[in-house]
Each structure stands twice: as C-alpha cells, then as structure tokens.
C-alpha cells in the first residue's frame with residue numbers, strides 16, 4: 001500500500017530510503033538518529049525530500065520528476081509526530097468539530113461521538129488545548145489523527161511522553177484501532193519490545209538506510225545475527241510504577257503492565273513514580289515451571305510467540321502481558337524442547353534490571369522524549385558487560 005524511494009539531506013545526515021509496506025501494521029525500528037522521524041515526516045508531509053517518489057494506495061504523494069507534492073492536509077495520512085501540537089489555545093471541542101467537518105461524509109470511518117468515547121475525551125471538550133496534561137494531549141493528538149479517516153496512521157514514539165498508567169491504556173487502544181478500524185499503522189520506536197507489543201512486522205533503519213524488513217524471524221534469518229541488523233544485544237525496556245521499598249530486603253517493588261517486579265533498591269523513587277527499567281535479553285533465563293528454592297526473584301509467566309535463531313543462540317519472544325525477549329543458547333532451547341505457543345517462565349535476577357534516567361513523565365509544555373535507548377546516564381551506573389548468569 002505504501003511505496004517510498006526518496007533521498008533527503010538534513011545537515012550532515014543523508015536519508016536514502018527505499019521501503020514498501022503492505023496492509024499490515026509495521027514498526028520502524030532503529031537507534032536514535034537512524035532516520036525514523038525523518039521517514040515518518042516525509043510520509044506525513046511535514047518534510048520534503050530532494051528526490052524520489054512516495055505513493056500511498058496508488059495515489060502519488062510526492063514525485064520529484066513530475067513535480068508533485070501533496071500538502072500534509074490533503075494526504076490520507078493521520079500522524080502523531082514528535083513536535084505536533086493542536087492549535088494553541090483552541091477549545092478541544094471546536095478543534096475536533098472543525099476537523100470532522102472537513103472529512104467528506106462517505107469517507108468517515110467513525111462518528112465524532114464514538115471517537116470521543118474511544119479516546120475518553122468527554123471531560124476535556126470544554127478545555128483549551130494548552131490546559132491539557134501530556135497524556136491528555138497525546139490522546140487528543142491520536143483522536144485528531146484518526147478524525148481524518150486516514151488510510152495510514154503514522155505514529156512517532158507515541159508512548160515516549162507518557163507515564164505507564166496511560167501507556168497501559170494506549171497500547172490496547174492502538175490495537176483496537178488496528179483491529180476494529182482496520183487502519184494500518186507505521187509506528188516508530190527505538191524500543192523493540194514496544195514495537196513487538198503492537199506488531200511483529202519491522203523495518204530496520206540504520207544511518208538513513210533500510211537494513212531489512214519483514215517479521216523479526218525473517219529479519220534474523222536474512223541477516224544472520226542481531227549485530228548485522230544493528231540491533232546489538234536485544235534489550236527489554238519496561239515502563240514501571242514504583243509500588244514500594246523493602247530496604248532491609250534490598251529491593252524495590254514495582255509493577256509493569258500488571259506484572260509485579262522486584263527491582264534493585266532505589267529508596268529515592270517515591271511510590272507511584274513512573275520510570276523505565278531495562279533488562280537485557282541475555283539476562284533472562286527460561287524455565288518450563290515455576291521454580292521454588294531459587295534466589296531469582298522475578299519469575300514471569302508467559303507464552304512463546306516466536307523462536308528466532310540468532311547465530312548459535314535463539315531469541316525467544318515471550319508474551320507475559322508485555323513482550324519480553326530472552327536470548328538462550330540453541331542447546332538450551334533444544335534441551336527444553338521449546339515450541340511456539342507453549343507456556344514458559346521468564347527468570348530475571350533483581351540485579352539484572354537497571355533503571356534508566358530521564359524516564360519519569362515530563363510535564364507540559366514540550367513533548368520531551370524519554371530515552372529508553374540508554375543514551376541517558378544510568379542511575380545505577382552502567383550495566384555490567386558480563387553480569388552473573390543463572
């Protein structure tokens with residue numbers, strides 16, 4: 001449905017990207033600076049390439065040879081981008097009505113009332129857009145994108161400005177948008193775990209180029225290893241809400257997507273605070289059963305979604321309420337006789353979790369981004385390169 005072959009220079013950075021996307025929702029994955037926001041801006045129409053062609057559903061959005069450039073408002077693309085905001089000071093109700101009225105009746109895929117209910121905007125209608133919290137503003141941005149009755153939804157790190165409470169609401173909501181409204185979504189993130197919560201189709205970007213595309217399994221098969229994809233060691237980044245501290249036991253308790261976690265003690269994080277933690281795929285062990293009599297404090301029950309060969313290892317994708325990636329050796333996988341669809345327990349030592357800085361929910365104004373990729377300093381110091389394994 002989407003074909004894009006463009007070149008664009010931004011300062012010293014050159015994007016030379018050829019990609020295509022079918023009806024399935026797809027994640028755009030890459031490290032910070034890989035070009036994800038640039039790709040999404042080019043499709044949404046906020047950026048203009050120097051050369052190339054972008055076609056959506058047979059409609060040319062950009063063609064440098066033919067001199068075609070469809071402006072953003074006329075593109076059948078609903079976008080939630082990093083620096084987008086609703087008109088400052090506008091009343092939420094007025095802005096939504098104005099957008100709705102612009103969509104021709106036969107193209108409307110849902111009524112305004114339905115959308116207001118879906119996005120829980122009823123209480124906000126008489127507020128002005130600059131009086132909204134970060135989560136409220138993000139819900140409004142998504143509603144505005146959907147109001148266009150788009151053929152394609154483009155979301156640039158939609159969870160980045162949010163805390164876990166709303167994140168947990170937004171993820172199922174985005175799934176509903178895909179399933180019930182059938183709108184394919186292009187979804188940029190530098191968190192593989194976050195993308196896999198919505199789709200297992202990926203486009204991997206590196207330095208402005210597409211390194212590969214397909215399911216995680218296809219990507220690994222074609223590239224042969226995570227390194228070849230520029231992924232490095234696959235990391236799990238989880239948003240957590242601090243529940244409390246057990247100082248004498250040396251741990252902090254937290255929840256993530258309803259999962260209870262035992263984390264390294266951080267008494268300075270007050271209960272209710274939302275932060276991100278990271279655990280490497282290589283630091284998660286798998287067991288077929290819950291294990292009694294073991295020191296490991298986190299045993300998360302889940303179901304295997306995919307077994308992805310990765311050199312001599314297997315990357316096991318497990319749905320525990322959120323997606324976790326566990327890297328185990330091919331031998332361990334064979335000895336456990338793991339199959340897709342089976343139940344396993346993901347085992348993670350308390351000390352294998354690291355807190356990430358800068359991940360607390362920021363307040364307006366600004367769409368400050370959290371930094372789950374780990375560019376920010378570690379609160380606990382760097383994760384050891386060869387941590388103890390079980």
Ligand SMILES: Nc1ncnc2c1ncn2[C@@H]1O[C@H](COP(=O)(O)OP(=O)(O)OP(=O)(O)O)[C@@H](O)[C@H]1O
Nearest residue numbers: 010011013030031032033034035036037038039190
């Ligand atoms: N306004 C700009 N002027 C010049 N260069 C820019 C501009 N915006 C982005 N770039 C450069 O383009 C490159 C790609 O940026 P882009 O925002 O697309 O990356 P990204 O993958 O979305 O990164 P992140 O995950 O940090 O948002 C970066 O190296 C950046 O330095």
